[in-house]
Amino acid sequence: MPGKICILGLGLMGSRAAARLVACGQQVVAWNRTSGAATQSVGRFATIAATSSEAVAQADTVLMFLHDAEAVDDVIFKQGAAGHFRDGALLIDMGTNTPQAARQIAKQLPPTIRFADAPVSGGTIGIEKGILSIFLGANSEDAALVMDRIQPLGRVSHMGEIGAGQATKLANQIVVACNIAGLAEGVAFGEALGIAPENLLAALKGGLADSRVLEVMGPRIHAEDFQPKGRATTHLKDLACAFSQVDTGENGLEATKVARSYLQQLLENHGDLDHSAMLLSARENMSYQKNNFPQKILERAVNK
Numbered sequence: 001m002p003g004k005i006c007i008l009g010l011g012l013m014g015s016r017a018a019a020r021l022v023a024c025g026q027q028v029v030a031w032n033r034t035s036g037a038a039t040q041s042v043g044r045f046a047t048i049a050a051t052s053s054e055a056v057a058q059a060d061t062v063l064m065f066l067h068d069a070e071a072v073d074d075v076i077f078k079q080g081a082a083g084h085f086r087d088g089a090l091l092i093d094m095g096t097n098t099p100q101a102a103r104q105i106a107k108q109l110p111p112t113i114r115f116a117d118a119p120v121s122g123g124t125i126g127i128e129k130g131i132l133s134i135f136l137g138a139n140s141e142d143a144a145l146v147m148d149r150i151q152p153l154g155r156v157s158h159m160g161e162i163g164a165g166q167a168t169k170l171a172n173q174i175v176v177a178c179n180i181a182g183l184a185e186g187v188a189f190g191e192a193l194g195i196a197p198e199n200l201l202a203a204l205k206g207g208l209a210d211s212r213v214l215e216v217m218g219p220r221i222h223a224e225d226f227q228p229k230g231r232a233t234t235h236l237k238d239l240a241c242a243f244s245q246v247d248t249g250e251n252g253l254e255a256t257k258v259a260r261s262y263l264q265q266l267l268e269n270h271g272d273l274d275h276s277a278m279l280l281s282a283r284e285n286m287s288y289q290k291n292n293f294p295q296k297i298l299e300r301a302v303n304k
Contacts, residue, residue, distance in 0.1 A: 064076075072093060089113055102166045185282045187282070
């Protein structure tokens with residue numbers, strides 16, 4: 001078993017990663033840029049370091065759950081943590097960045113530090129249960145070691161060299177965003193035709209529309225429980241990373257553009273809710289009044 005594992009970033013995912021690893025018998029030292037409720041909660045079962053440098057100095061493995069590449073640059077390089085790692089320590093970025101950012105981090109690190117990018121999918125439920133999908137970008141000589149260290153968090157797929165994990169995660173975020181947007185539109189459409197969301201969601205199970213998104217997001221949509229488990233701002237940031245990778249021109253990533261617009265509208269009108277709250281955007285964007293939409297549908301059917 002490796003020595004202490006360090007976690008940098010105690011947001012929705014990092015705090016749960018700490019709890020999961022401790023439950024699996026690991027010693028955890030953690031650090032967060034703010035000392036809010038999540039930090040205090042983690043402090044009940046893990047060591048809280050005063051600085052990021054102090055945190056990494058105690059660990060053989062360091063997991064980063066930081067918001068973006070700018071946060072990584074600040075914590076690891078500007079704050080000087082890079083100079084306090086143990087020789088041979090393993091640094092794993094489990095947040096979502098671009099492939100280029102992953103390779104740049106690796107390039108800037110001292111040569112005695114191993115690096116991998118391993119962003120995750122599955123949200124807070126996945127990390128609590130240890131069933132995340134983890135997309136690993138790592139040199140072949142480091143891949144087995146990384147997979148062993150993060151195995152308690154979920155299923156690890158080695159996608160290629162450094163940066164490949166991030167590329168896979170961005171593709172994942174496109175698929176997830178489009179699925180949630182489609183589910184939101186379907187529910188809003190059904191409502192307009194008089195179908196209760198709970199009845200529609202139950203009817204879709206087992207058919208071709210069934211999916212992990214339906215399984216996880218359906219109950220949130222039914223209950224309209226939009227407390228963040230996957231923040232709209234985070235998903236929007238991830239889609240921005242995806243758009244930065246390709247020249248979309250006039251017609252690229254069209255479905256993703258719709259999902260992005262739903263997330264933007266959600267933030268503007270309702271704040272940083274769970275991404276399942278795209279339902280609210282879908283309702284607002286309907287080009288008809290709910291009460292007369294069924295009649296319009298009937299008129300179109302008769303006129304065909």
